[in-house]
Amino acid sequence: QKEVEQNSGPLSVPEGAIASLNCTYSDRGSQSFFWYRQYSGKSPELIMSIYSNGDKEDGRFTAQLNKASQYVSLLIRDSQPSDSATYLCAVKNAGNNRKLIWGLGTSLAVNP
Amino acid sequence: SAVISQKPSRDICQRGTSLTIQCQVDSQVTMMFWYRQQPGQSLTLIATANQGSEATYESGFVIDKFPISRPNLTFSTLTVSNMSPEDSSIYLCSVENRRWYGYTFGSGTRLTVV
Numbered sequence: 001q002k003e004v005e006q007n008s009g010p011l012s013v014p015e016g017a018i019a020s021l022n023c024t025y026s027d028r029g030s031q032s033f034f035w036y037r038q039y040s041g042k043s044p045e046l047i048m049s050i051y052s053n054g055d056k057e058d059g060r061f062t063a064q065l066n067k068a069s070q071y072v073s074l075l076i077r078d079s080q081p082s083d084s085a086t087y088l089c090a091v092k093n094a095g096n097n098r099k100l101i102w103g104l105g106t107s108l109a110v111n112p
Numbered sequence: 113s114a115v116i117s118q119k120p121s122r123d124i125c126q127r128g129t130s131l132t133i134q135c136q137v138d139s140q141v142t143m144m145f146w147y148r149q150q151p152g153q154s155l156t157l158i159a160t161a162n163q164g165s166e167a168t169y170e171s172g173f174v175i176d177k178f179p180i181s182r183p184n185l186t187f188s189t190l191t192v193s194n195m196s197p198e199d200s201s202i203y204l205c206s207v208e209n210r211r212w213y214g215y216t217f218g219s220g221t222r223l224t225v226v
Contacts, residue, residue, distance in 0.1 A: 043204055043217040098143055104154045
């Protein structure tokens, strides 16, 4: 069974620190990887996508992918209280049905 | 990215009744996805809807309970039929943005069955 695993948290970091969120996946043929942020009562919002091994940076966010280790992470630099949310890792199935396999999410709290 | 209008945003329904949720997309998309998210949980895919063909349902979800329509490339509906309190959840539609390969979500429908 194809799975995506995340630590549920809560992960608590002080304001200004780096928050590190981790995700592992079981399907070695997976090709696309996404990080979504979800505020309480809101729908998920895409913040990063990554397809190749290595790092991808976008502002304060960096996604890291290691396909050999089946591991994808999200780093949030200079964490702000507004970053407090649940972060969902999603992996696209390697087949043609284009559906995403979702982790359970990691709750992040950034303390002022 | 695509913009999705989902309605209703919330509803309180009597058990045994049905509710139809609508999603309208501002661009043509091949596939639409319907999810359920129970409180404090992650997303569970209900079905994938292609225009012009029957929806593909995930394990544990059946067409009689969750009929889906997909009359064109910009619109879909999900009906929650013969509702029970266990159906209380947030229902979300989603589409894939071909331009940048991300997925966009509607704003969600918060359903409470009493």
